[in-house]
Amino acid sequence: MDEQEGEAALAALALQERTVRDLAWACFTPALLHLQQADLGTAAFPLTAARSAWLQALDRDPGPLRDWLQQRPATRLGVYFERLWQFFLHSDRDTELIASNLPVRAGGRTLGEFDCLYWCQQRQRAVHLELAVKFYLGLATATPSAGYSNGCDWFGPNTVDRLDRKLQRLLQHQTQLSQQPAAQPVLAALHAEKPLREARVAGCLFSPSAAVLPPPRGYNMALPLGRWLPLEEWRAECAGDWQIIPRLHWLAPLRASRHGQAGATLAATLEAHFREGGKPQLVAALDTHGNERSRCFVAADIWPDSRK
Structure with a gap:
């Protein structure tokens, strides 16, 4: 196999x-x-x-x-x-x-x-x-x-x-x-x-x-590369339900999650998070059953320039 x-x-x-x-x-x-x-x-x-x-x-x-x-x-x-x-x-x-x-x-x-x-x-x-x-x-x-x-x-x-x-x-x-x-x-x-x-x-x-x-x-090379996006770029394609994945839940894909919210709502949460200097967040796109369809990191628009 x-x-x-x-x-x-x-x-x-x-x-x-x-x-x-x-x-x-x-x-x-x-x-x-x-x-x-x-x-x-x-x-x-x-x-x-x-x-x-x-x-x-x-x-x-x-x-x-x-x-x-x-x-x-x-x-x-x-x-x-x-x-x-x-x-x-x-x-x-x-x-x-x-x-x-x-x-x-x-x-x-x-x-x-x-x-x-x-x-x-x-x-x-x-x-x-x-x-x-x-x-x-x-x-x-x-x-x-x-x-x-x-x-x-x-x-x-x-x-x-x-x-x-x-x-x-x-x-x-x-x-x-x-x-x-x-x-x-x-x-x-x-x-x-x-x-x-x-x-x-x-x-x-x-x-x-x-x-x-x-x-x-x-x-x-058997693994696909993921992707990360600045907040403004992610905001333009965040239709549907999304969820921030808690760090201890980063391993297996989410299943039957009840914590999804509209992308626009999550974008406002992320904007406030980054305004306070928050780190990039791993987010998941959810289907209608709360199962993870895909995931990506979202970062502050200036994140590469603010790294230490």
Whole structure:
């Protein structure tokens, strides 16, 4: 099953419970980036018939997933994404979750933490998995080279977060933690010495609607690029019902939402938000049943000039 077939199979499950849809999105949609580093794999688990049945059973009775999430409630999207993956690794028959968010300390300071350590039944090896979920807006800051944009062209809504900086930290620090001397006794205590190294970067890139910005090197071309628009441009095409997507709901598409409002009304809300210096907002176009048809970011008209 290729990535596009996998997405179609996931959509065909028609999951109703939001947290279960988020779980399915986190673990079974295609990765955002193919990471280029020796001895670093991309965590990828196929959506098998058994896993599809597991998701559908959870959709009927989401209690185990809800209980898991309530043990450590997440207020940040990245932590929520990690918790979903940890639940999957804890539950799947082919994996055993050894530890999660496990700190490594030396000399009174924390060097980092393992997002996930798990045992892979098929490979009969421990695996160190680092996770990230990112939503970046593109800004052409330099001339693309060889058909690719640069990592410094993709910014988070707060403009401090940037793709090249995130990848540098992920590849040079986070995924290297198991190589640190201070990590060796931590791994030995868990019988997880010399783990394989994996990473998974999920999310979406939103290209500017007024310019052609190619994706960065390593982008998964099986995924479509999203788009972002200045408020005035979005206002001209915002017919129908729309909704601002709360940050913790950015993963799976909205379903049966009751919070839609007319585009003109939402435009007035966004205008007031941006007048106070607010960040770009992710919004969804809804059909008559409250299901998400599409999504895009809307930013202040001066947002590129006001980034820090």
